[in-house]
Amino acid sequence: AQKITQTQPGMFVQEKEAVTLDCTYDTSDPSYGLFWYKQPSSGEMIFLIYQGSYDQQNATEGRYSLNFQKARKSANLVISASQLGDSAMYFCAMNPFAGGTSYGKLTFGQGTILTVHP
């Protein structure tokens, strides 16, 4: 079984500053994928970034980067140069690459509400 833990119920950041959202995971699977999604107040789930456990380099997508530390089982999201539009709920999720399991079966964390102040 997989478990995702996001220990920060809420985070605040000043506009234009960087912020790190924490995510730790637990799995016995040797290979897996890690995701971050953004959920604005309107409710949709927006894919932000993906990291495979086999990837040697940390994933980056524009202002988003994933600080992947496999030994510590952490996959923190770093948002650089925060914007007011970044205010939203952020979910960390993972999927196992185990045989017989649907790879789209994501396990989600509880989420972190990010508020960006002007």
Added chain:
Amino acid sequence: EPEVTQTPSHQVTQMGQEVILRCVPISNHLYFYWYRQILGQKVEFLVSFYNNEISEKSEIFDDQFSVERPDGSNFTLKIRSTKLEDSAMYFCASSADNYGEKLFFGSGTQLSVL
């Protein structure tokens, strides 16, 4: 950019009624999923679907739930006899491959059971 489309965005129904939630996945995607999010709780996996059959389902996905891809473009979730506890946001998702690397979600259908 292609997107997953869900209709309706909001659905209100009476307890015991049947509802069908509709989704149009991204056109070249082959793997389809339903998730739900009860207000204030985690997003939970319900079911995955590939090649016209269920590939995996969670314990939530009991006999009152069913999925179908009736016409090669739509992907539906049917709840036969709704209960109050079925009230949630239901998300459809799709991916092109079975690695789930690019799993795209629709904007969700908010189901309210009264």
